[in-house]
Amino acid sequence: MYVVFMLNRRVCFTQSDTGAAPQNGASLSIFNPDKKTLKDLPVFLRSHLELEEINLYSDDVEKLWMRFCMNYFEVVSAGGLVVNSNNKMLWINRNNHWDLPKGKVEPGESLETAAMREVHEETGIGNLRITGDLATTYHTFEIDGVVHLKTTFWFSMIHKGGDTKGTPQAIEGITDVQWIGAPIPKKIWESTYGSIRIVINESVKELT
Numbered sequence: 079m080y081v082v083f084m085l086n087r088r089v090c091f092t093q094s095d096t097g098a099a100p101q102n103g104a105s106l107s108i109f110n111p112d113k114k115t116l117k118d119l120p121v122f123l124r125s126h127l128e129l130e131e132i133n134l135y136s137d138d139v140e141k142l143w144m145r146f147c148m149n150y151f152e153v154v155s156a157g158g159l160v161v162n163s164n165n166k167m168l169w170i171n172r173n174n175h176w177d178l179p180k181g182k183v184e185p186g187e188s189l190e191t192a193a194m195r196e197v198h199e200e201t202g203i204g205n206l207r208i209t210g211d212l213a214t215t216y217h218t219f220e221i222d223g224v225v226h227l228k229t230t231f232w233f234s235m236i237h238k239g240g241d242t243k244g245t246p247q248a249i250e251g252i253t254d255v256q257w258i259g260a261p262i263p264k265k266i267w268e269s270t271y272g273s274i275r276i277v278i279n280e281s282v283k284e285l286t
Contacts, residue, residue, distance in 0.1 A: 083272045
């Protein structure tokens with residue numbers, strides 16, 4: 079199964095040999111969508127604001143996913159969910175949304191190196207150590223009429239310290255860096271992206 083966020087709404091790709099599941103007013107289900115349907119998904123979502131989710135079913139989900147990806151310019155990114163010695167999580171506020179630090183992988187750079195570098199650049203927080211793979215998320219965006227698909231590889235990290243003061247990377251639209259403990263405040267959870275919620279939920283699974 080693949081989940082990609084388009085306009086901060088879920089588009090799910092699921093293996094199925096029997097067809098699409100029932101749908102309701104907030105979701106749409108399609109079995110074996112054709113190439114045009116895949117290409118027109120952004121336009122369709124913009125014209126159907128009532129939809130919260132689209133479910134795409136196929137008897138060959140890997141082939142369907144590849145067909146979808148061919149419509150986009152791919153960007154590879156890496157980031158980290160960082161926890162400190164006080165069991166607080168590192169958050170950033172980017173363009174008025176709460177987010178986790180991440181960024182583009184440079185040519186010749188490993189995913190792990192890119193994730194560590196981006197966390198440090200965006201937050202000013204060092205003394206980091208990767209403790210494992212966490213999740214892979216997908217979302218689309220558009221720049222100058224070109225549609226992009228960003229694949230972000232997430233790693234769990236620890237910061238060898240407490241509530242170390244961070245330095246927001248202003249050039250990236252970051253205005254705040256905060257260590258936040260559990261439970262995550264409602265105002266942050268509701269302000270963040272669906273892909274970030276996936277990363278947080280995967281982190282919770284690791285701890286249970």
